[in-house]
Amino acid sequence: MTMRRRTAIAAVLAGALLLVVSVGGWYTVVHDGQATTADAPVAPAADAVDPLTAAITAAQQRLDEVPGDWVTWAQLGSAYVEQARISADPSYYELADGALAQSLTLRPDGNDAALTGQGALANARHDFGAAADLATRALEINSYSATAWGVLTDARTQLGDLTGAGEAVQRMVELRPGVASFTRVSYDAELRGDLPGARAALEQALAIAQDGGDEAYCRTYLAALAFSTGDLDGAAEQVTAGLRTAPTSPELLLVQARVDAARGDTDAALAGFRSVVDARPLPEHLVEYGEYLESLGRLDEARQQYALVTTVQQLFAGNGVTDDLSTALFAADHGDPAAAVAAATTEYGRRQNTDSQNALAWALHAAGRDAEALPLAQQSTSTGRESALFLYHRGTIEAALGMTAEARASLGRALDVNPYFSPLHAPRAQALLDSLGGRP
Incomplete structure (x- = not known):
């Protein structure tokens, strides 16, 4: 999930990166004992554009054929939450809400998959109290759901309950040591001031990354961690490695833009920030780009970015996101x-x-x-x-x-x-x- 907020400017991005089901992690509902092989959507075609889009398409096709499949409705809802994060399109939250509600309508009792998805959605919308309640309800049904423990970890972190978050993430690691759990361990360590521990957890996650997307995800956080301590060379090294597997990743390009700005490479920084806001027009990205323009004395251009912030915030608010x-x-x-x-x-x-x-x-x-x-x-x-x-x-x-x-x-x-x-x-x-x- 989402949301790392390694700086206050990146606070909402912590919501976007840590507070929804993480890259490569949304599909773990299938593996937590919440679905059987027969219930799962068919595998995406080999020529699919990307795994998430392919899985959404497969789930939609499955539901056209078997509209009463409550497990697939839950999987589809969780996938929509992740798609909202990736696309910066909050309209997916409404789609997620509808899919998860349909799953619960079909299976009101014992449906931990849908409750977990609703918890991830509540986290993404910054309703952390509701997310904690939903994750707790899911765990009462299935205490072995690593995904639900992840949702609870994120909610408790944002509620300021670091002790509870630490306990939840430890249980998640025990159940499913992987990218989603180790990145949360890293953030928990960072919040406690343990930067070596935070870095070590990210390196563990990187070592077991299953594909290029997971690798880029880990390197994004390693780069952001390095930048947060002023280590420009370390940040740039991680960005370069990550871009080899995900050359258009806005998250990696954002760290690269920060490094370029810090090094005084104005043209590269401007191009980088522009590419990020084009791909992910989130309020915090618009603000960061605007403040960089303001720092250069380009006030009219900065105001143009700031003018968009309220519009985008209203769009997110209209889809249930409190910011x-x-x-x-x-x-x-x-x-x-x-x-x-x-x-x-x-x-x-x-x-x-x-x-x-x-x-x-x-x-x-x-x-x-x-x-x-x-x-x-x-x-x-x-x-x-x-x-x-x-x-x-x-x-x-x-x-x-x-x-x-x-x-x-x-x-x-x-x-x-x-x-x-x-x-x-x-x-x-x-x-x-x-x-x-x-x-x-």
Whole structure:
């Protein structure tokens, strides 16, 4: 599933990459004892465009012939959730909702496959409380479903229950050690500040990758992890290797664009960001591209990207996706503090994790309420995970409160963790640090 949010800008992308059933993982419902060979859709043709599209087509054909096949309805619904992630087309969520509901209509009792699919859908729509409940119900029926444990892991992570998430992912690994489980182990380790453990888990996942898609998926996260620590060469190495098997992967191209921007290769970075927003016009991608343009002084072009953000957010909202986190951060950074506080407060009411703490802190700062912001900023940087963006936010809030020594320490640490964390905000962090007297 989806959603890794290795930076706050990438927070929703963590929703997209970790919070739905992961690449290569959506089909695991077939292998968890939830279907028999006879129930499964026919194998895709050898000349299929891609396995997911082929499997969706096969499931649709199967249901034309056997409309009462509740297992295939559940598989189709889960596949639609994954297709929404891959295509950035939220209309697939409605298709997923309908398919999963049909499965439950046909088999209301003992249908853990459909409940698991609904949990993945709820995660994708950022309804993490519902996702946790649905996964728990699925596990009450089938405690051996690695997929359901993955859905529960993601939901608990986003709800800020790191202990519960760790327990769930451990059970998932025991049941099905694979790409989907080891990438979750990696994120769990990263959130606890264990970067060597996070990297080792991703390398385990890469070692057992079954195909080019799985390999590219693993290398995307290895590249993002390297970039989050300022390791441009390591990130570029993983991107290059990943692009050999998935040359058009937007996720890999996004990391490459960040590396190019950090190295000052403006033409390559612009081309990379453009290709990403063309392929995946997600709000966070539009914001990131816009902020890169803004950092270059190309303000009119940046505004064009920002203007699209609200439109795309409305499209996702119309398909049941709640995205107050990115709304809050965007509004705080782009001149609407009242909207930022409203969105961040709503998000914080749903879940208390480091992402929501950081977003509310930054929104309150934008509104001039730094005394209220400080405890949240401190909480968001207290779990062991070192996010350069979160530390920058904390340092800015400390500076506004006259806490010069603390601000210098936070800003210096942010730039130590990753001096390239944002082409727009990293220079601001350095400028503020310099104005306070430099590093302590």
